[in-house]
Amino acid sequence: MSIKILIVEDTADIREGVVEILELAGHTVYAASNGKEGIEMARVHLPDIILCDIMMPELDGYGVLHLLGKTPETANIPFIFLTAKTDRVDLRKAMEMGADDYLTKPFDDVELLNAIESRLKKKEQQKEYYSHAMEELGRLVARNNGLAELQRIIRERKTRHFKKNQVIYYEGDKGNGLYIVLSGKIKTSKLAEDGRELITALHTADQYLGIQALLADEAYAETAIALEDSQVCLIPKEQLEEMLNLYPDVARQFIKLMAVQLREKEELLLQLAYHSVRKKLAEAILRLYRQTDSVEEGLRISREDLAALAGMATETVSRTLSDFRSEGLIERNGSLIQVLDPQRLERMKN
DSSP states (O other): OOOEEEEEOSOHHHHHHHHHHHHHTTOEEEEESSHHHHHHHHHHHOOSEEEEESOOSSSOHHHHHHHHTTSHHHHTSOEEEEESOOOHHHHHHHHHTTOOEEEESSOOHHHHHHHHHHHHHHHHHHHHHHHHHHHHHHTTOSSHHHHHHHHHHHHHSOOEEEOTTOEEEOTTSOOOEEEEEEESOEEEEEEOTTSOEEEEEEEOTTOEEOHHHHHHTOOOSSEEEESSSEEEEEEEHHHHHHHHHHOHHHHHHHHHHHHHHHHHHHHHHHHHHHSOHHHHHHHHHHHHHHTOSOGGGOEEOOHHHHHHHHTOOHHHHHHHHHHHHHTTSEEEETTEEEESOHHHHHTOOO
């Protein structure tokens, strides 16, 4: 099936090359030589996906993305940046502004077509992700009009894709809304004064990030990073605050969720303070085990992340994992851990 693609690129050779590749693949292609022309074409043709250069005169790619995001008809169109800039600060800015992906120049035909195909597949998956999220969110709303309002807000927001190890927000960043995890796994962590990382929570599908920052109107107290490729939806602070003011029952439920998160963190601090090395690692493995959809596939986590989750040194984790393996509690193959006896891990003496 032919799809409509808009390419916004001021370098003629690159623009014409991309157009040729996409037309050979059977797609309908619109080409703009600058940002202003690209915005006009996007509003007229409503493409299925937009490819846009970052560095352009007059109106750069950031400006194009920002202006298209203000119009409901174009706000949810998947947006891929084409960039020669590989600085992490620039890439982080692009993703924070709502870009779905980026391709670093020079790229070949296969990279281009794969990026487009992957992004369009993810767009198709949004309906399924949203339906799961709405089931969970629906439990927060006591009245039908509140649910309808929440559904409206969700429909207007597009899914954002975060690649493995990509930062969603940093500790100290201004709280700009509530993140709903639609798929994947995300960790929140803090750094100690000596630079060691402590993972404070693991978030999977239908869970929330940033509740405390939202309700307390403060900066994020932790850093959130994708442990694997993840899909999230961000409900902006202003929209959610308006809904919480209209529907007090929803606000109370979010407060309850925040209380549960605080209690879990208090329990984690007690474990870190008073549990033995073996007990702490057993608890960390069990936390992962309980959050895994398919226990047969095992738990995939790096030694460093497992150490940060258990509040231990990496070398100590390695030694203790070896002990657990020799005792028949787990099986280990690289970063993959298979839990063989969860009951004995639960009964691990302190």
